[in-house]
Amino acid sequence: MTPAELSRTVLRSVRGAVEEKELSVPVPARIVVQPPPRPGCGDYASNVALQLARQAGRPAREVAEILRKRLIASAGIARVEIAGPGFLNFTLGDGAQAALVREVLAQGDGYGGPGVGQRPVVSGPVTGAAAGGAREAVVAEALARIDAAAGFGGGQADGPPVREPAPYDLATLLARLGADEARWVLLRPAAQDPVRVPERPVQRESNPRFRVQYASARARALGRCARELGFRSEPGEVGVPVGGHAAGDGPSAGSGSASAAQALQTFQTLLATYPSVIDIAARLRAPDRVVRHLEATADAFFRWHDLFPPLPVGEQKPLAVHRARLALAEAGGTVLTNGLRLLGISAPEHL
Numbered sequence: 001m002t003p004a005e006l007s008r009t010v011l012r013s014v015r016g017a018v019e020e021k022e023l024s025v026p027v028p029a030r031i032v033v034q035p036p037p038r039p040g041c042g043d044y045a046s047n048v049a050l051q052l053a054r055q056a057g058r059p060a061r062e063v064a065e066i067l068r069k070r071l072i073a074s075a076g077i078a079r080v081e082i083a084g085p086g087f088l089n090f091t092l093g094d095g096a097q098a099a100l101v102r103e104v105l106a107q108g109d110g111y112g113g114p115g116v117g118q119r120p121v122v123s124g125p126v127t128g129a130a131a132g133g134a135r136e137a138v139v140a141e142a143l144a145r146i147d148a149a150a151g152f153g154g155g156q157a158d159g160p161p162v163r164e165p166a167p168y169d170l171a172t173l174l175a176r177l178g179a180d181e182a183r184w185v186l187l188r189p190a191a192q193d194p195v196r197v198p199e200r201p202v203q204r205e206s207n208p209r210f211r212v213q214y215a216s217a218r219a220r221a222l223g224r225c226a227r228e229l230g231f232r233s234e235p236g237e238v239g240v241p242v243g244g245h246a247a248g249d250g251p252s253a254g255s256g257s258a259s260a261a262q263a264l265q266t267f268q269t270l271l272a273t274y275p276s277v278i279d280i281a282a283r284l285r286a287p288d289r290v291v292r293h294l295e296a297t298a299d300a301f302f303r304w305h306d307l308f309p310p311l312p313v314g315e316q317k318p319l320a321v322h323r324a325r326l327a328l329a330e331a332g333g334t335v336l337t338n339g340l341r342l343l344g345i346s347a348p349e350h351l
Contacts, residue, residue: 001100009071011030017070028048034046043092047088049086063086071088076099098324104335105235111334111335112274138183146281150279180213188291213340213346215332216333220337220349221350226310233326236324263303267297267301270300290343294343297339298336301329301332310325310329
């Protein structure tokens, strides 16, 4: 179950409660679900009960309990708990993460929006870019792709306009930094923040742009290596981390296995929330949201990869967990590749 599907499920529960007179509130147009602020609070959380409580004239926890009873029987949801003043915390059922990976791989280039990964990357100067307007030109180019992916119709935007703190000649930046680094440098800051131009691009993992491209290339390289070993990906359970136990399994299970479980959950959550990030970036006119999400996804990919290696080691034969890990790695590569292309930045096969 993806966040979008969970959001629709919660919305249906609100609509059902209103239709059956359990609640007297206007049905909201959309409901936000997001990762919980702390580990151990389920897979996703929503403050919908707090939002509806005032209109319903009832305590938020009472509203949350009405919705909880409706949600606990929903397919794909294993547990619904009420936390704090009335937050709903959701734990997804077995197989939910494998279903997410299966969906990402099935949609491929279209994950995050129709045809995201099929849009060509322009390697030269942005069409119509004038001296002094490099940032506006690159942001406008990226937003055109993001709008198309999100289905944004160009209505009233929520975010502030880009403020150009200093003139940048795009042709000069492209010559100095190269097309990918120039675009990344101009897209990475939030609208209110200044652009910081490096002296030269650094082709190592300390450079976030290179790290994202490297993670994308690494994910695809894993697929090539697996095919040489004679196996392909299959979504499923990724097993326990290297040298560890599943969280809570065995006497040595503890902070290490909990940390591994958190690394896995973080990576999966970033893949699941990628489409909603595209939608937010379109509404807020903020391509920097996509940039930061890609950075977080690349970092999470490497942390997870080290703990759950997708390829067998030495004489080990490929197992079901290797096929499942490879599928998750390929899903990560899909998100990273689609996001880079959405920003107009290349996603090389090899680095």
